[in-house]
Amino acid sequence: MPEAIERRAAILGIGGTVQGEHPGRSGDSLALEAFTLALSDSGLPKSAIDGLLVQESFGGQGRFMEIGRQLGINPIVGSTIEASGATCAALLQYASLLVGSGMANVVACVYGTNQRTNRNRFGASRDEFGDAYGMFNPGALMALSFRRRMALYGETEEQLAAIALNQRAAAQLNPNAFMRTPLSFEKYMAANYLIAPLRGYDFCQVTDGGFAIIVGSVERAHEHGRPAVRVAGFGRQDCLRGWEDHESLLQRHQQKVAAQLYARSGYTNADVDLLYIQDAYTPAVLNALENYGFCSEGEAAAFIQDGRIGIGGELPVNINGGQTSETYMVGWGHTVDAVRQLRGECGERQVADARVAMCTYSGGLRDHAIAAIYERIDG
Amino acid sequence: MFPASELCTECLSMNLEWSQLSGLGTVVSFIVYHRAWHPDFANRLPYNVAVVELEEGPQIISTVIGCEPADISVGLPVTVVFEPDRGAILPKFIPRSSHG
Numbered sequence A: 001m002p003e004a005i006e007r008r009a010a011i012l013g014i015g016g017t018v019q020g021e022h023p024g025r026s027g028d029s030l031a032l033e034a035f036t037l038a039l040s041d042s043g044l045p046k047s048a049i050d051g052l053l054v055q056e057s058f059g060g061q062g063r064f065m066e067i068g069r070q071l072g073i074n075p076i077v078g079s080t081i082e083a084s085g086a087t088c089a090a091l092l093q094y095a096s097l098l099v100g101s102g103m104a105n106v107v108a109c110v111y112g113t114n115q116r117t118n119r120n121r122f123g124a125s126r127d128e129f130g131d132a133y134g135m136f137n138p139g140a141l142m143a144l145s146f147r148r149r150m151a152l153y154g155e156t157e158e159q160l161a162a163i164a165l166n167q168r169a170a171a172q173l174n175p176n177a178f179m180r181t182p183l184s185f186e187k188y189m190a191a192n193y194l195i196a197p198l199r200g201y202d203f204c205q206v207t208d209g210g211f212a213i214i215v216g217s218v219e220r221a222h223e224h225g226r227p228a229v230r231v232a233g234f235g236r237q238d239c240l241r242g243w244e245d246h247e248s249l250l251q252r253h254q255q256k257v258a259a260q261l262y263a264r265s266g267y268t269n270a271d272v273d274l275l276y277i278q279d280a281y282t283p284a285v286l287n288a289l290e291n292y293g294f295c296s297e298g299e300a301a302a303f304i305q306d307g308r309i310g311i312g313g314e315l316p317v318n319i320n321g322g323q324t325s326e327t328y329m330v331g332w333g334h335t336v337d338a339v340r341q342l343r344g345e346c347g348e349r350q351v352a353d354a355r356v357a358m359c360t361y362s363g364g365l366r367d368h369a370i371a372a373i374y375e376r377i378d379g
Numbered sequence B: 001m002f003p004a005s006e007l008c009t010e011c012l013s014m015n016l017e018w019s020q021l022s023g024l025g026t027v028v029s030f031i032v033y034h035r036a037w038h039p040d041f042a043n044r045l046p047y048n049v050a051v052v053e054l055e056e057g058p059q060i061i062s063t064v065i066g067c068e069p070a071d072i073s074v075g076l077p078v079t080v081v082f083e084p085d086r087g088a089i090l091p092k093f094i095p096r097s098s099h100g
Helices: A026-044 A066-069 A084-101 A139-153 A156-171 A186-192 A218-224 A245-251 A254-265 A283-291 A333-342 B039-044
Strands: A009-016 A050-053 A077-083 A106-115 A193-196 A207-219 A228-238 A273-275 A358-362 A368-377 B026-031 B047-054 B059-062 B077-085 B089-095
Touching: A009 A026, A009 A084, A009 A333, A026 A106, A026 A139, A050 A066, A050 A084, A066 A077, A077 A084, A077 A358, A084 A106, A084 A186, A084 A207, A084 A228, A084 A333, A084 A358, A084 A368, A106 A273, A139 A207, A139 A245, A139 A283, A139 B026, A139 B047, A156 A186, A156 A193, A156 A283, A207 A218, A218 A228, A228 A333, A245 B026, A254 A283, A254 A358, A273 A283, A273 A333, A273 B026, A273 B047, A333 A358, A333 A368, B059 B089
Parallel strands: A050 A077, A050 A106, A273 A358
Antiparallel strands: A009 A207, A009 A228, A106 A207, A193 B026, A228 A368, A358 A368, B026 B047, B026 B077, B047 B059, B077 B089
């Protein structure tokens, strides 16, 4: 196949505000702050930015024109993009396409939200078809997914604990993480069920914050003088009529994303040094490990035990703390941490010889599935 | 089909009709709410939401009633009942062995 066009793109700059609680700040304000941090990280002047992609944000925030106007940028390409929880990846995929095609030179991708202090009641979100039965909270579908896994594969709630525990332990080493108080197995199991079989620590906490990522050409990435991080490939598969695709309850359409991604990048899961799985709820990690080929079907709960997915383990997963412990920023936190790891900036929590990082993103249980591989390139 | 659409997702015909089904199905998965995110459900805790695969093929969302939560399992054969619920009639499911 012809070379995947996104491979011409690189991550020139990353920026993230403090994550957690920002009373009195709007989502847009946090997005703007994140942009300034990413621009500074890139070393570029603002005049170099000719593309702008904005993630739609709670409360009418995240509108492309408003963000562009506030920044004083007049892009030649750009838009607000909405792909629910997978929007970060959608922005980066489009940014890579714009840069790779030559239609734009440097595209800034931004997101900011004040959903926590403005008490966006995610919990009360309704399922269009299930609300008559009380099917509230976006965690409902993932809870249904894990229950099915338990029945099909004999997985247990005790095994599931390893995800929350692994991520909280990782977060304790991450200065950017919001949730850092120690979590033991006993404390995890003692937490009340919210939506059985899932407990309190299986759910991420809603947070405020902003992130920005600046995408430009691979050639430009080498100008900075530090290890460059390029896009090795993307894959995407939507599943918009999930109730008709019975396999989608276990997110099996992610396998199509994997096939695209590995074909476009030339890598397989065996090449991945560290993995970030978007995890609004912990069972997401189980489904993704199987569907992206890191373990066999039905083996994921066993795979995550005994430190295999910890920082020093065979396959580090969500070592930023994941969304359950770092920040609920729908893939942005994972992506930015992947870039930091690939640059070798992470100090005591640095994964040795990190060269290839994979991030999996999701919007809803199955509406959108996107995945990317980012790699370090020298010289 | 479920969910409903204005056209058939296979042939794109906009000429759709309602059809009578057997009412038989199997529980594909289920969850139990221990927290009420809506006041209407506060006095029903704990309550279950189930995905039922109908004999005819489609999966739908519903709830299993007429038994203890501990008696609900993935694979449980069920049959539909139509129940008044807050001014509407909702399809719900009972374990098939109790249908008689």
